[in-house]
Amino acid sequence: MEKDVEEEAERRQDEKTVIHGLLREDGVIVSSSEDIEGLTSRGYGTSKNGDLILTFTEALYLSSKGILEVKDEKTDEKVSFEELLERARSFSEDAWVKYLIYRDLRSRGYFVREGFGFGADFRVYKRGEYGKSAAAYLVLGVREGQPIAVEELARILTQVQSSKKSLILSVINRRGEIVYYSVSRLSFM
Template identity: 50%
Template sequence: MYNDCLRLAGLEKKPLKGLLTNGKVYVKKDESGVEVLLEKGYGEKLNGEVEFSPWETLYLVGEGWLEVFDEKTGEKLGFEKLVEIFSREDRSVWSKYLVYRDLRSRGYVVKKGFGQGVDFRVYERGAYGKEAAKILVYSVFEGEPIPIKNLISLLDSARNMKKDVVIGVIERRGEVVYYALSTFNL
């Protein structure tokens, strides 16, 4: 399956080369194969380059689609080193990666969330680029408390935007279980 994905993405011969600059990973927009990844919902175009989020980077490195080099030293950075670097900036990068990886493996396009603890916007299969994301995902480790007022605020905002809210709970073994949230009046 891995080789099929690489062939489809036009990356069969070599992975994309990314540079880690100030905690962010960039790939030149004209590099072979990057357009296919953009079409599949990976990365964001910025001034002739494509920027990948930390969890996208970890996913693509883990799948063999991306190699990341330190801009200052030229050193190739492995998966574990990238986790260490990204965790300095965002302590929840590991939980976000686990949920991101799980959603991607289920065939969803996953983009960065916005405010109120929303980690991701999730597009229905086949809807990316055609419709807005319909699902907002909030990721949390099993046993981690979530203030109820945060959930109520999130649900109110989501209802106003006509979106569904899902909590991705990462179990101790690293598996992700999803719970849909909704409101009702008695």
């Protein structure tokens, strides 16, 4: 997966082509049908009215790889990675943490989508299973030292397990390194 992204970035740099997106309030919009097809086949974005809407996390990742160039819809000026991150932070104070987790999971070859509730940040598909089966894992990201109540974790775990998925706790230390923990319920007989 990461190799595919790297190859795509190299190909686009060789051809001097990048995907163009417009920054809107709710994310980044890609309108080119060729770009939409390429991105959706690799698990990016959500189709809406013939366009593709990238989440801020997806846009940050693609921008950092040199695949996506973002312009502000209102000013038509190019938006830097830092400006895109600031916009993302205005929606979620954990935007940087989410980006780091997303980048790490993508670099490990996983298809990653935004979570669908339960307090989870991401849905993660087994390698080669995106589009064929449901996500196998839900990932909850926390910063080292950030408290999370046991009751809250138990509630999330119950909901995740009721949907027949595994909960993965992603802990980011102060140096930005990520450690993953599988969370499950232990019962004594």
